[in-house]
Amino acid sequence: MKSLFSTISKQIELPLQLVIYPNKFTFIDLFAGIGGFRIALEKLGGQCLGYSEIDKQASKVYQQNFINYLNKNEIELGDITKINQLPINIDIIVGGVPCQPWSVAGCLRGFEDPRGKLWFDVIRLVNQSQPKAFIFENVSGLANPKNRDNLELILNELTHIGYCVKWKVLNAYDFGLPQNRDRVFIVGIRNDLEKYQEYNFPHPLNIHPKVLDILDELKNIKCVEKVKLDADILFKGAIPPSRTRFQKDDELNDFFIFSDLRNGHTTIHSWDIIKTSDREKIICLTLLKYRRSKKYGEKDGNPLSLENFQEIIPDIDINELNELVKKQIFRLTADNKYEFVNSKNMTGINDIYRIILPTADIFPTLTATGAKDYIATVSIHANHPEDYKNLFLEKIYQPKKYIPITAKHACKLQGFPTDFEYHPKNEVAKKQFGNAVPVPVVEYVTKELLKIIDI
Structure with missing residues (x-):
C-alpha cells in the first residue's frame, strides 16, 4: 500500500556541507524551541548536525546557548515544510512536534489544524534520511481516546517506512522534577538494526524533590x-x-x-475574601450547588431566577440577591436571573x-x-x-x-541547567519554557535508546 506521505511535493534544497567533530552520535533537532532535547543529547555525547525552528525569538535563545565558533557551520534548517534534504549519516532525529492540535487548550483539532499536518513533514524527512532512530514528544492528549485514531495513523506510517515504533506517556515527576507534566514519547528504531525490537522506556527514578527544594526563595522553609x-x-x-x-x-x-x-x-470563593454574612454565604453556596441542575437549564452552569431561589430557600428576599450583586459576587443576566461574576474557572x-x-510535592504543568x-x-x-x-x-x-512564577522558576521546573541563558523578557521566557520538553525525561529516554542502537 502506498504511504499517505509519499506524495509530498519536492521542497527547497539546503546545503549539506559541515564540519564533523568526534562525538558518540549525531542528531537533528526538529522543532528545536529553546533546546530541551539538545541539552539532554549533548550531555550524552551527541553532536547536532542541524536544527529547525521557525519562532524567531526561540531561535535567538537557541543560538545564543548552542551556536558558537566551534559549530558555526551547523545547519539552520528553518521551516520544516521547506526542508528537502537532511545531512547524511544521522544517527537520531528528535523533536517536540507542535502539540496544540492535540491539547484541550488547542481545542483538539488534530490534523484539521495546520500544525497537526506537520507530522506529515516529520515522517517524510525520517523516510528520506533513514536515521538509526528517532524520539518525538507530544502532549498526552495525543493518546486520549478522542485522538487515538490519529496516534495510530502516525505510528502506522512510521512503521511503514521501516521502523519498530513504541510509545508511552511519561511524567516529569517520575524523573526528578516536581512538576506534573505528562507527555507522549514516541521512539522508533530502524528495523535493519540487530536489536531493533528491544527498546524499553525508562523506569521512574523514585527521586522526588519538593517545590521548595529547587526554588531559591524557599530554601529556608x-x-x-x-x-x-x-x-x-x-x-x-x-x-x-x-x-x-x-x-x-x-x-x-x-x-x-x-x-x-x-x-x-x-x-477559596469570592465570598471568603469579601465581607459577607453567614446568610449570604448560604445563598452563594445554593447557587454553586444548583447551577448545574438540569431542572434549571441544559447548560453546564445555569443562572437562577428569584423564583428558583425561593424553591430552595422559601424565605429569601430579592434584596438579599441584589446585595450580592452590589458586592460583585452575583450579576444579573439579561433575563433577570443571577449568576456568578467569576464564571470561568481558569480566570480565578x-x-x-x-x-x-512551598511544601507541595508537585507544581502544575507549565x-x-x-x-x-x-x-x-x-x-x-x-x-x-x-x-x-x-x-x-x-x-x-x-x-x-x-x-x-518567574522564568527562573520555570527554568528549574523544566530541568534546564542553571547557566542557561533564557530570554530577557520574563513573559517571553516563561512561554518558551512552557513549550519546552523536560530535559531529564529526554535524557533517560535517550539513555535507553543508546543501549540498543549501534553507535
Whole structure:
C-alpha cells in the first residue's frame, strides 16, 4: 500500500556541507524551541548536525546557548515544510512536534489544524534520511481516546517506512522534577538494526524533590509531616472523581484554588475574601450547588431566577440577591436571573487561579499560555480542613505572602541547567519554557535508546 506521505511535493534544497567533530552520535533537532532535547543529547555525547525552528525569538535563545565558533557551520534548517534534504549519516532525529492540535487548550483539532499536518513533514524527512532512530514528544492528549485514531495513523506510517515504533506517556515527576507534566514519547528504531525490537522506556527514578527544594526563595522553609485525615472529613463523603495521582484521599491538598464554581476543601470563593454574612454565604453556596441542575437549564452552569431561589430557600428576599450583586459576587443576566461574576474557572478571582504551597510535592504543568499560578512563601499546618483554609487566608492570602512564577522558576521546573541563558523578557521566557520538553525525561529516554542502537 502506498504511504499517505509519499506524495509530498519536492521542497527547497539546503546545503549539506559541515564540519564533523568526534562525538558518540549525531542528531537533528526538529522543532528545536529553546533546546530541551539538545541539552539532554549533548550531555550524552551527541553532536547536532542541524536544527529547525521557525519562532524567531526561540531561535535567538537557541543560538545564543548552542551556536558558537566551534559549530558555526551547523545547519539552520528553518521551516520544516521547506526542508528537502537532511545531512547524511544521522544517527537520531528528535523533536517536540507542535502539540496544540492535540491539547484541550488547542481545542483538539488534530490534523484539521495546520500544525497537526506537520507530522506529515516529520515522517517524510525520517523516510528520506533513514536515521538509526528517532524520539518525538507530544502532549498526552495525543493518546486520549478522542485522538487515538490519529496516534495510530502516525505510528502506522512510521512503521511503514521501516521502523519498530513504541510509545508511552511519561511524567516529569517520575524523573526528578516536581512538576506534573505528562507527555507522549514516541521512539522508533530502524528495523535493519540487530536489536531493533528491544527498546524499553525508562523506569521512574523514585527521586522526588519538593517545590521548595529547587526554588531559591524557599530554601529556608521546613517541611512538616501532614496529618492523616478520614476521607469523610476531607470530602464530606464524596471523593471527587477528577483528583489526580498527586492528590491523596487522606491528606489536605498542597494548593488552594480560587473559584466560585468549585467547592473542595482548599477552594477559596469570592465570598471568603469579601465581607459577607453567614446568610449570604448560604445563598452563594445554593447557587454553586444548583447551577448545574438540569431542572434549571441544559447548560453546564445555569443562572437562577428569584423564583428558583425561593424553591430552595422559601424565605429569601430579592434584596438579599441584589446585595450580592452590589458586592460583585452575583450579576444579573439579561433575563433577570443571577449568576456568578467569576464564571470561568481558569480566570480565578482577583487575577489569581491557584496558590501552591512551598511544601507541595508537585507544581502544575507549565504551559505556553501561562496560568495565574503563584507560590506561597510561607508554609502552614493544620489538623482540619476549616482551620487549614482559615490559616491560608490569614497567613498567606491577606498578607500577600506569595510570588508569581518567574522564568527562573520555570527554568528549574523544566530541568534546564542553571547557566542557561533564557530570554530577557520574563513573559517571553516563561512561554518558551512552557513549550519546552523536560530535559531529564529526554535524557533517560535517550539513555535507553543508546543501549540498543549501534553507535
